Amino acid sequence: MAFEVRKPSWFSRLFRRALVGIYRQQGWRAHGVVPEPRKFVLIAAPHTSNWDFVYxxxxxxxxxxxxxxxxxKSLFRWPWKNFMLDMGGVPVDRSSSKNYVQQMVDEFERREEFMLTIAPEGTRGNVKAWKTGFYHIAMGAGVPLVVGMMDYSSKSGGLGPAIWPTGDYRADMAKVAEIYATVTPRHPAKGMTAIFAKEEE
Structure with a gap:
């Protein structure tokens, strides 16, 4: 089934505008270009603060x-369904009988443009191992990984180059780590120590 583009509600547009206003007021700026085609898994790391979402x-x-x-999937019910969809949410059935990786692979198949953002750490706290679902999704969908960078030292960020997954997780993560080594998170102590460790999903 083809994907239909929806028009965001006035509330969603207002909410997004408010967050963007905070970003600009704080003096942040973006750099770089968006990889083409616009179908990739966007890695959001290191995730060390709630402010990461706003910026x-x-x-x-x-x-x-x-x-x-x-x-x-339970979050996409009234009264929040339209808001979640407007903000870019994709409902996922996480029941034991459903494979969420395959669900996302299917989403890539049905959309002409899909930039799926995933935080492999899964939390803002100290992380022992990255969850590997993001990697399996990229492999299954045949799309690259793109590093989302947020440098708090310069209040700048953007997207790194496309990294095509090879099946060698550790080697591919070495490329990711090399890019992240150039940026400073809000809380550096929580950094990227778990990037090479992996927790299967």
């Missing part, structure tokens, strides 16, 4: 892209 949203707005994210 990341501002960065994507300035770059002219609409990133998507996965959300539990």
């Amino acid at each position: 990341f949203l501002g960065l994507t707005e300035e770059l002219g892209i609409m990133p998507h994210f996965m959300g539990k």
